[in-house]
Every structure is written in structure tokens, then in C-alpha cells.
Amino acid sequence: MSHRVYRVAVIGTGRIASTLEDDPYRTHPCTHAGAYALCPNTQMVAVCGRSREKLDRFTARWGVRAQYTDFREMLAREKPDIVSICVHPTLHKDMVLAACENQVKAIFCEKPIATTLEDARVMVDACRRHGTKLIINHSRRWGNIYHEARRLINDGLIGDLLHITGYCQGSMPRRGLIPDSVFETEGPMLHDGTHLYDMFRFFAGEVAWVQAHVQWVKRQAMEDTCVNYVAFKNGVTAVGFVNQRTDYVRFELEFQGTEGRITLPDFSVWRSRPSSRFEGYRELYLDETIKKPEDNNWFVDAVREIVACIEEDRDSISTGEDGLAALEMIEGFYRSEKQGGRRIALPLVD
Structure with a gap:
């Protein structure tokens, strides 16, 4: 530089x-x-x-x-x-x-x-x-833990990646900290769920189709809670739980592979080995030899x-293309809900 x-x-x-x-x-x-x-x-x-x-x-x-x-x-x-x-x-x-x-x-x-x-x-x-x-x-996308987790997954440490589960809950600021107008134009999917959907793509690549159940429980203009299903072109699937109904903040990811799992942001790596409890079975055990990467300042x-x-x-x-792709997923979720939970193919054609 x-x-x-x-x-x-x-x-x-x-x-x-x-x-x-x-x-x-x-x-x-x-x-x-x-x-x-x-x-x-x-x-x-x-x-x-x-x-x-x-x-x-x-x-x-x-x-x-x-x-x-x-x-x-x-x-x-x-x-x-x-x-x-x-x-x-x-x-x-x-x-x-x-x-x-x-x-x-x-x-x-x-x-x-x-x-x-x-x-x-x-x-x-x-x-x-x-x-x-x-x-x-x-x-x-600038976080060391996410880059290192992706490297371990791509290197096959947990076998083939099968599924991603993500949680983004309670992350919108309370009223008074941000203008009331935000609550009328941004639900939790747009406001912070976009981070989760972007991470899905960061780890699994391009999306084939999406499906969602979106609920308007207490809020009238925008949704309160949603469950999102994402199918990727490489066969990986993901489920996201995004809502504004919890009184706590939570952003977590779990990656399930054929031979192990990784959770973030705690950076726990679980690997398969013969079970000590059941003959003929394998179970997951925490691999304490793999240390969490040093924290960095994302900004x-x-x-x-x-x-x-x-x-x-x-x-x-x-x-910008990554930002557009995340927004397209959100639009797909809304369309899926409006069409009774139908699968919506991406990219959207209109």
C-alpha cells in the first residue's frame, strides 16, 4: 500500500x-x-x-x-x-x-x-x-473468524458441507435510537438479516432457489419474524431464523458437514470419531487443538x-453485486410468502 x-x-x-x-x-x-x-x-x-x-x-x-x-x-x-x-x-x-x-x-x-x-x-x-x-x-466479510472458518470448510476439515443454520434475532435498535420511519420501511430481513443471507452466500456460493414463511405478528408495516430456506447450486442448503420478537441479540451460524460441524462466532470445531458410548457408531467431539483466530477490527x-x-x-x-444478491434473496423470501410458500428461483427474472 x-x-x-x-x-x-x-x-x-x-x-x-x-x-x-x-x-x-x-x-x-x-x-x-x-x-x-x-x-x-x-x-x-x-x-x-x-x-x-x-x-x-x-x-x-x-x-x-x-x-x-x-x-x-x-x-x-x-x-x-x-x-x-x-x-x-x-x-x-x-x-x-x-x-x-x-x-x-x-x-x-x-x-x-x-x-x-x-x-x-x-x-x-x-x-x-x-x-x-x-x-x-x-x-x-472482513472478519478473521469467518475467513478462517471458510478456509477450514473448503479444505475439507468437516467433510462435505451439507447444511448451514443461521440466527439473526433482536438486532434492530429500539425506538428512539433510530427514526420511527425505519420501522415502517425495514423489517428484520432488510435491516440485519441481510448480513445473514450474505454470509450464506459467502460460504455456499450462488443460490438456486429460496422459500420462506414470513409473519406480521405485532408490526403492521413490516414483518416481525421469518424462517428462510435457501438451496444453493452446489447442493448445500441453509435455514435462517430472522426476527425482531426476541428481547436479546443473537447472530450465530452452524455449519454441518459429513464429518463434523463448526459454529460461529465462538469458533467451535467438532469432528467425527468412533463413539465412546455406542459400539459401531461415530460421534462429534470438540477439537481443542484448533484455536479461534485472533480478533481483528472489521471496520x-x-x-x-x-x-x-x-x-x-x-x-x-x-x-455491489454481493449486495444485490443479498437483496434479491430477501425479495425472493417476500415473494415466496405472498405465493403461499412457493419456491422462488434465483436470479429473479423481473
Whole structure:
């Protein structure tokens, strides 16, 4: 990596842009601004938001000299190399298109990529045509534990991968921490389930078809809970449990192979060997020789990779196409529910 410093502009002043750094329990940095501040190759030069009060707090905290309330004006005047988009996904498309038109080199866009497939496709196409790197913040793609687990699976440590089970529960912030409008346009599948579906693809590849049971129990605009079934082109299957009805947060993955299993994020590896309880059978035993990889900061490594993608002219490990694929799975789940649980083939043709 060179010693060049890239000019960064941030659109948004909220939680994932900056204020989650106030959470004393999180690993820091845990925001776009926090990661840019620690990277020697990036310098934040401008921020855009709707509230002057929040803009003032952002600029004071991060030493950013310029603030704007119009993202188009900011992009035209500042000509940043990198833009972070940290606002509601219904606003992503116009911001991505404006960044492309202003020759931005890379866009670090929050998940989900958009709320409609049409918007997402327009975004991906525009970035490809303009040569702009579009990186979607499905943050676990930069996690050491997920890369090492995938390596072990691909190396055959647990035999052939058969099934993945995933849980994403209770992860939407409570009302008051985020605008009420979010609860009317994003259910748990869009808000955080997108991380789970992206991880399914990260480990199992391209999807053949999806199926779902989606429920609207307490919430009227968006779903409360859903059970998702995913069949991959390589024969692997996955089941996801995503809801906003638990009073606790849970994100877990289990990988079942023909000769063992791995669970994340605890990184437990269970391997098959002759049973000590039943003659002629094999059981799973915890392999304590396989240690959990050293923790890394996903946000910092994401920013480092963005710089590398610019300098090496390569795609990210979390591309716009990956974001589009996750959104397509979610749209497939909704369509499956509307059609009585029917299988929906991917990619969608309309």
C-alpha cells in the first residue's frame, strides 16, 4: 500500500457514521468515521447531513473542515476520492449516481444496498460503467473468524458441507435510537438479516432457489419474524431464523458437514470419531487443538481494503453485486410468502 492519502466525504451523521463510538461496550472503531480516522491513507474532508447541530458535533469530533446539507454540492465542490453513504437505504441510489458522476474512486455504502431491486441494479450498473468501486458494508466479510472458518470448510476439515443454520434475532435498535420511519420501511430481513443471507452466500456460493414463511405478528408495516430456506447450486442448503420478537441479540451460524460441524462466532470445531458410548457408531467431539483466530477490527480492515482496491484496481470482497444478491434473496423470501410458500428461483427474472 502506498503512502498516498485519499480524500473522504461522509454522507450521514448518525449511528453507523459516527455516534456508535459512544457505546462503551463495542469494539472500537465501530463506525465509518472512526475507521477513517485510524487509517493513515484516508482523511475526512467533508460531511453532509440534514441537522446543523449534528453536523457541528461531527466536524468537531473528527476534525472535518467542511459541512454540507446538500450531497450534490459537497461532491461537486470537494471532489472526494472515497464517499461513505450512511443514510436510509431508500436514499442510496441517488447518492451513488451522484458520486459516480463526480468521478469518485470508491463508495463505501451501508447495507442493505437498497430497498428495491431496480435501485440496486441501477447502482451496480452505474458503478461498473464509471469504474467506481462499490463496497457494501456486510461487515463480517472482513472478519478473521469467518475467513478462517471458510478456509477450514473448503479444505475439507468437516467433510462435505451439507447444511448451514443461521440466527439473526433482536438486532434492530429500539425506538428512539433510530427514526420511527425505519420501522415502517425495514423489517428484520432488510435491516440485519441481510448480513445473514450474505454470509450464506459467502460460504455456499450462488443460490438456486429460496422459500420462506414470513409473519406480521405485532408490526403492521413490516414483518416481525421469518424462517428462510435457501438451496444453493452446489447442493448445500441453509435455514435462517430472522426476527425482531426476541428481547436479546443473537447472530450465530452452524455449519454441518459429513464429518463434523463448526459454529460461529465462538469458533467451535467438532469432528467425527468412533463413539465412546455406542459400539459401531461415530460421534462429534470438540477439537481443542484448533484455536479461534485472533480478533481483528472489521471496520479498519474494510477501509484498508477499499484503499487497496483503488490502488490495485480490483474488486472488494464485498461488492455491489454481493449486495444485490443479498437483496434479491430477501425479495425472493417476500415473494415466496405472498405465493403461499412457493419456491422462488434465483436470479429473479423481473
